[in-house]
Amino acid sequence: MPSPSRPGARPALLATAAAVAGLLLTALPATVSHAADQESCRPDGLYATPGVDVPYCSVYDAAGREKMGADHQRRVIGYFTGWRTGKDGRPAYLASDIPWDRITHINYAFAHVDKGNKLSVGADGATNPATGMTWPGVPGAEMDPDLPYQGHFNQLTKFKKQHPEVKTLISVGGWAETGGYFDADGDRVDSGGFYSMATNADGSVNQAGIDTFADSAVDFLRAYGFNGVDIDYEYPTTMKDAGNPLDWSFANARRAGLVKGYAALMKTLREKLDRAGAADGRHYLLTVAAPSSGYLLRGMETFQVQKYLDYVNIMSYDLHGAWNEYVGPNASLFDDGKDAELAAAGVYTTSQYGGTGYLNTDWAYHYFRGSMPAGRINIGLPYYTRGFKNVTGGTDGLWGRASSTDCPAGSGLTKCGDGATGIDNLWHDLDTNGEESPAGSNPMWHAKNLEKGVVGDYVTDYGFPADTRLTGTYARKYDSTLVAPWLWNAEKKVFLSTEDEQSVKAKADYVVDRGIGGTMVWELAGDYDWNAATGQYEPGSTLTTAMYEKFKSASPYGATRATTEMPSEALDIGVDFGQFPLGDSNYPISPKLRITNNTSTALPGGTEFRFDYATSAPGNAKDQSGWGTTVIRSDHTGGNAGGLDGDYHRVSLKLPAWQSLAPGASVELDLVYYLPVSTPSNWTVTFGGKTYALAGDLARGTTVVEPGEGTPTDPTTPPGEGGDCAEPAWDAATAYGGSSVVSHAGHLWKAQWWTRGEEPGTTGEWGVWRDQGAC
Numbered sequence: 001m002p003s004p005s006r007p008g009a010r011p012a013l014l015a016t017a018a019a020v021a022g023l024l025l026t027a028l029p030a031t032v033s034h035a036a037d038q039e040s041c042r043p044d045g046l047y048a049t050p051g052v053d054v055p056y057c058s059v060y061d062a063a064g065r066e067k068m069g070a071d072h073q074r075r076v077i078g079y080f081t082g083w084r085t086g087k088d089g090r091p092a093y094l095a096s097d098i099p100w101d102r103i104t105h106i107n108y109a110f111a112h113v114d115k116g117n118k119l120s121v122g123a124d125g126a127t128n129p130a131t132g133m134t135w136p137g138v139p140g141a142e143m144d145p146d147l148p149y150q151g152h153f154n155q156l157t158k159f160k161k162q163h164p165e166v167k168t169l170i171s172v173g174g175w176a177e178t179g180g181y182f183d184a185d186g187d188r189v190d191s192g193g194f195y196s197m198a199t200n201a202d203g204s205v206n207q208a209g210i211d212t213f214a215d216s217a218v219d220f221l222r223a224y225g226f227n228g229v230d231i232d233y234e235y236p237t238t239m240k241d242a243g244n245p246l247d248w249s250f251a252n253a254r255r256a257g258l259v260k261g262y263a264a265l266m267k268t269l270r271e272k273l274d275r276a277g278a279a280d281g282r283h284y285l286l287t288v289a290a291p292s293s294g295y296l297l298r299g300m301e302t303f304q305v306q307k308y309l310d311y312v313n314i315m316s317y318d319l320h321g322a323w324n325e326y327v328g329p330n331a332s333l334f335d336d337g338k339d340a341e342l343a344a345a346g347v348y349t350t351s352q353y354g355g356t357g358y359l360n361t362d363w364a365y366h367y368f369r370g371s372m373p374a375g376r377i378n379i380g381l382p383y384y385t386r387g388f389k390n391v392t393g394g395t396d397g398l399w400g401r402a403s404s405t406d407c408p409a410g411s412g413l414t415k416c417g418d419g420a421t422g423i424d425n426l427w428h429d430l431d432t433n434g435e436e437s438p439a440g441s442n443p444m445w446h447a448k449n450l451e452k453g454v455v456g457d458y459v460t461d462y463g464f465p466a467d468t469r470l471t472g473t474y475a476r477k478y479d480s481t482l483v484a485p486w487l488w489n490a491e492k493k494v495f496l497s498t499e500d501e502q503s504v505k506a507k508a509d510y511v512v513d514r515g516i517g518g519t520m521v522w523e524l525a526g527d528y529d530w531n532a533a534t535g536q537y538e539p540g541s542t543l544t545t546a547m548y549e550k551f552k553s554a555s556p557y558g559a560t561r562a563t564t565e566m567p568s569e570a571l572d573i574g575v576d577f578g579q580f581p582l583g584d585s586n587y588p589i590s591p592k593l594r595i596t597n598n599t600s601t602a603l604p605g606g607t608e609f610r611f612d613y614a615t616s617a618p619g620n621a622k623d624q625s626g627w628g629t630t631v632i633r634s635d636h637t638g639g640n641a642g643g644l645d646g647d648y649h650r651v652s653l654k655l656p657a658w659q660s661l662a663p664g665a666s667v668e669l670d671l672v673y674y675l676p677v678s679t680p681s682n683w684t685v686t687f688g689g690k691t692y693a694l695a696g697d698l699a700r701g702t703t704v705v706e707p708g709e710g711t712p713t714d715p716t717t718p719p720g721e722g723g724d725c726a727e728p729a730w731d732a733a734t735a736y737g738g739s740s741v742v743s744h745a746g747h748l749w750k751a752q753w754w755t756r757g758e759e760p761g762t763t764g765e766w767g768v769w770r771d772q773g774a775c
Helices: 018-025 035-039 151-162 193-198 207-224 245-280 294-298 304-308 340-344 361-369 444-452 501-513 542-551
Strands: 075-081 105-113 167-173 228-232 285-291 311-315 377-382 386-388 475-479 484-489 494-497 518-522 528-531 536-539 569-571 573-578 592-597 608-614 630-634 648-654 666-672 681-687 690-694 741-744 747-751 769-774
Touching: 075 542, 105 151, 105 193, 105 228, 167 207, 167 285, 193 207, 193 245, 207 228, 207 245, 228 245, 245 285, 245 304, 294 361, 311 361, 311 518, 361 377, 361 608, 377 501, 444 484, 444 528, 444 536, 484 501, 501 518, 501 542, 518 542, 528 542
Parallel strands: 075 105, 075 518, 105 167, 167 228, 228 285, 285 311, 311 377, 377 518, 569 690
Antiparallel strands: 386 494, 475 484, 484 494, 528 536, 573 592, 592 666, 608 648, 608 681, 630 648, 681 690, 741 747, 747 769
């Protein structure tokens, strides 16, 4: 998550909360009836902790859709940051400034992982924005005297009482605190963080650290009344030098184990939150901020954590910026086939890519749609700009170049883009030398003033003279294919990528039309309103209101992952994508698909498996193991300028005719595809004239059965104890020809060739006898 103009001072440590927990839970719903009723509210594809009666119905309705209020059919999630307090003399953005009636969720940014592996917001005290700071005399910022803490947390709890349908989540990490954290003096501490909490130095999973963190997260939610945890881990990828350069020294050494650590972290969090929720009578949300970059996602395997999440927030911004020379939109909705960065990398001309441009919101949405219902996905919108100066070429700067060798100290880069500075970089970060990082980062209200030719009265708060004058004209430009506005100053050769009402409304229409769950905004403080009295744009809620108006009467979001009818009976057959090559070696993307038969019946040769994978990758997946992997249906073909047409490619592959898969046995095949996809879904398996779903898809409304039975599996019945076996019993003295069938030890067995004296069940997977299942 970007952090424009972010100071180092951090909020407070978890307060003593026994009394607080009792206060905050009094208004919560009672635990709702029994497990069968709760299952009816579980979202499609969401992992259910075994043995726990999770109170899904406290958050979701009978269709598995989140309950957010009659006028909130889609989510509007706003990040509310802890550092815009006004105490530094710059404009404040407090809880009283949030448009509470137009949003559905607030993510408080940020907490961090401390050196003891606990969720923390720093040392407590009166200067602590989260739990200690106050704003005397500021209308709306009065403290609730009934709460034992002050600061932003007091304010959030106070306003939630007035708007009980709004949920709050504590966001952990972010760009600056994924691998470390800031102390009370604003200095960064290079310990703690996700990398070491979840993954040991040798790449193994740090389960002890994960358990400590997850337990502290539960305590934190109970203490402050948050509805869930949002994990902003940037990034658990095997791509070298990904994430904050300050973290590379210890993150790179752990790259081989980061994905496993991430999966273990999310599974543990899901299970501990589920158990706490069952005890508290409320379902606790678990979400993530996920990258949209195809480069980063290539190193995150198939994003296996999706099943543990209530929903994913896609960081579909920072798609272009001054980390390189290619001038383009911060957060375009679609590709236009002309992206200069992609063109330079040969993406449009390399046949395996199929002309698929992957630096846009639509591509990122379809990546996650491959494994999740549309309603469990939210697209990200930036309320801040990215920009360049000294731009050459392009059309009004778009797809031009702005190169520089003057990279910010600590960036780890030797060649950068020439980022905009000064009045064009109001929300700038500081580099490790304390100098301005060139980035063209501004709140949208400042960008609107630049567009109008107004020098706002706030510029002196940011160190500019009161008599500051603008150079040149900032002309608004808009590309309807990209759905991207920008400001172009032809005199200064400055390009600032923006968002405004036209682009936000178009993105809101996109969300509605595709059944997407909603939007996520970084950050609320960048929105704008026009103040006629002062003649300038100021912090406001124009863009948030535009989304609310689009969403309030929309149809309910898409709650089902599959787009075609799926079987209601499912088999316990495991499928797992693993053994991915690491980092840049993972091209073409070439995992091993492992299929494990957990039923009590052998899968015969010729058994067909089908699955869907996302149209974020071209429909050219194949295998190198003789399984005949074939794409049998594509919802999209060709390039993706203007957007992908559909969600899935449907794939068929078959167990070779000469090979059966015995109960408990596994088989592996080598797959190849060319752009990242999230975990393939909507699996079916067909044999013996019947088609089943797979239990691992966690689809609503499916019943796990044994093949041919059509009844639920009884876990107390040992495998192999079937009914009467009509075929003759195996006899050690009898000679059997190929295709002979016998019964033995409660199973049927088929001979592959002539045999005598070889006992069924002892000849192994490649031996003469093939297990045909219980009889």
